[in-house]
Amino acid sequence: MRRRALLAAPALLAAPxxxxxxxxxRPVTIVVASPAGGGTDFxxxxxxxxxxxxxxxPVVVENRPGGNGTVGLLASARARPDGHTLTVGYSxxxxxxxxxxxxxxxxxxxxxxxxxxxxxxxxxxxxHPSIPARTLPEFVAHAKQRPGQLNYASxxxxxxxxxxxxxxxxxxxxxxxxxxxxxxxxxxxxxxAGRVQFYMNxxxxxxxxxxxxxxxxxxxxxxxxHPALPDVPSLPESGLADFPVDxxxxxxxxxxxxxxxxxRLAREVRAVLADPAVQSRAQEAGTFVxxxxxxxxxARLVRETAAWTEVVKAVGIRPD
Numbered sequence: 091m092r093r094r095a096l097l098a099a100p101a102l103l104a105a106p107x108x109x110x111x112x113x114x115x116r117p118v119t120i121v122v123a124s125p126a127g128g129g130t131d132f133x134x135x136x137x138x139x140x141x142x143x144x145x146x147x148p149v150v151v152e153n154r155p156g157g158n159g160t161v162g163l164l165a166s167a168r169a170r171p172d173g174h175t176l177t178v179g180y181s182x183x184x185x186x187x188x189x190x191x192x193x194x195x196x197x198x199x200x201x202x203x204x205x206x207x208x209x210x211x212x213x214x215x216x217x218h219p220s221i222p223a224r225t226l227p228e229f230v231a232h233a234k235q236r237p238g239q240l241n242y243a244s245x246x247x248x249x250x251x252x253x254x255x256x257x258x259x260x261x262x263x264x265x266x267x268x269x270x271x272x273x274x275x276x277x278x279x280x281x282x283a284g285r286v287q288f289y290m291n292x293x294x295x296x297x298x299x300x301x302x303x304x305x306x307x308x309x310x311x312x313x314x315x316h317p318a319l320p321d322v323p324s325l326p327e328s329g330l331a332d333f334p335v336d337x338x339x340x341x342x343x344x345x346x347x348x349x350x351x352x353x354r355l356a357r358e359v360r361a362v363l364a365d366p367a368v369q370s371r372a373q374e375a376g377t378f379v380x381x382x383x384x385x386x387x388x389a390r391l392v393r394e395t396a397a398w399t400e401v402v403k404a405v406g407i408r409p410d
Contacts, residue, residue, distance in 0.1 A: 113173045113351045117148040120341070121169075121177045123162025124245070125155045125273030129292040129377070133209045133339035134178040136372055137362050144358040155273055158246040159183040160195050167201035171344040173351035178208065180249075181338045185391060187248030189398035191409045199395070202342035203352060204387035206359045210338035211377040212312030213254065213290045214297075214319065216305045221287055226309040226328040229288070230262045237265040242288040243277045246270045247409060251290055253398060254311070254335035256405050258290075261330060281305060292337045293318055293376025311335050318376040334397065338380065340387045356384060 118141075120134045134151045142149035154162035162177065169175035184198040193200075215226060221240075223229035233240055244251035247270060259266055269286050271277040274295045280286050282304050289296075290311070297318060299305040307322045311333055315324050325333050341359060343352060362368060363381045372379050382390070401407075 113354060114145050114147045116174060117150055118142075118145060118173070119175050120149060120151050121162050121166045121175065122151055122153045123155065123159040123166070123177065123183065124153065124180070125275055126153050128245070128274035128295050129211070129337060130178050130180045130339055132294040132375060132377070136368060137208060137341070137359060140362045140365060140368060141358060144361060157195075158248070159187065163196055163198075163201075166342070167196050167344055169344050171347040173343060173347055173355060175344065176205070176355070177202070177342050178339055179342050181340075181394065182245070182248060182250035182253070184340075185394040186250055186253045186398050187246075188395055189253075189402045190248035190407055198342075199388070199391050201345050203345055203347055204384040204391075205341040205343055205352060205355045206363070206384065207338060207340040207380055207382035207387050207390075208359070208363065209372055209377045210336055210380040211292045211294075212310045212316055212324075212336050213250065214293055214300070214307050214316070214322070214376075215290045215309040215311070216281065216288070216296060216300070216307055218281060218284045218287050219303070219306050220284055221306070223308060224306065225323060226325070226330065229308055230264055233262075233264040233266060233288075238267060240266050240288060241269045241286040242266040243281055243286040244268060244270050244289075245274065245277070245291075246272070247407075250335050250337055253401060253407070254290055254333075255288070256407055257333070257335065257401055258330075260405050261333070290335070297376045316376065317373065338390075340382075352384070 120138060122131050122134050124130050138149045138151050154165055166175060166177035217223055217229055223232050242255045266288060281289050300307045307319055309325055309328045310316045310319060310322050311325050313326060360381055363379050369379045
């Protein structure tokens, strides 16, 4: 019996190595836990085609929305850890949601391993054109005259749209009503129709609405003006400094994915993000390629989850 166990041990040890050497042996799926058209979807599709060219197999983006991101993320976390199922995680879901709701369904820090950060971007603060405000101070003054009468949209409890606007309310003393949505598409429909009056989001899904006048940008959350929106003041210009709501997106694999597969994916993603054509496509959409390695992403998850937990406690946000 002992001899049989000793003979089996090398085979067991070799299995992950053989699995890694075979990767990839079929199409790779990048799960996006939100509908098409949002920032997470954009970041996934930004890398899908060039990553497919480097891996030599198709890379398919699969939108699996539902449950405030839970449906897609649980499916990704429970997928076979062989590198063929990945996910692009949005910082609000990976750090803000656990700060509000805890880690009952899944724990981003335990159920996934980071591959690399892909993009980050300041958010844009938007109002419906019926609001007579062209700057953030003007909007704050308008809202203070109408406490509880203006609505703001978010992508759900714990999203950075939600936490960021609650932080804005606390910092400025305004009273807005939270209207959560399941995805960017329906949010934009109601915002353009005037059913909600305020929204903050990353530029890719909203920049076309700003350029054609259906929505008005009153501020961007970066420290400087956004190059895609040079006429829109930054938050420091608007009198609101130290407002940590920039959005970032990273690629993750299920926990227990063999390290050689993680390393292969990390190398290929880094090469994809170094491509000037990929960087140009991102900037045209209003976002920025910002590569960071797995260790940096892991540390950022810990740091920002702790920071948002403090905000949630200070503001008194409770799970829906």
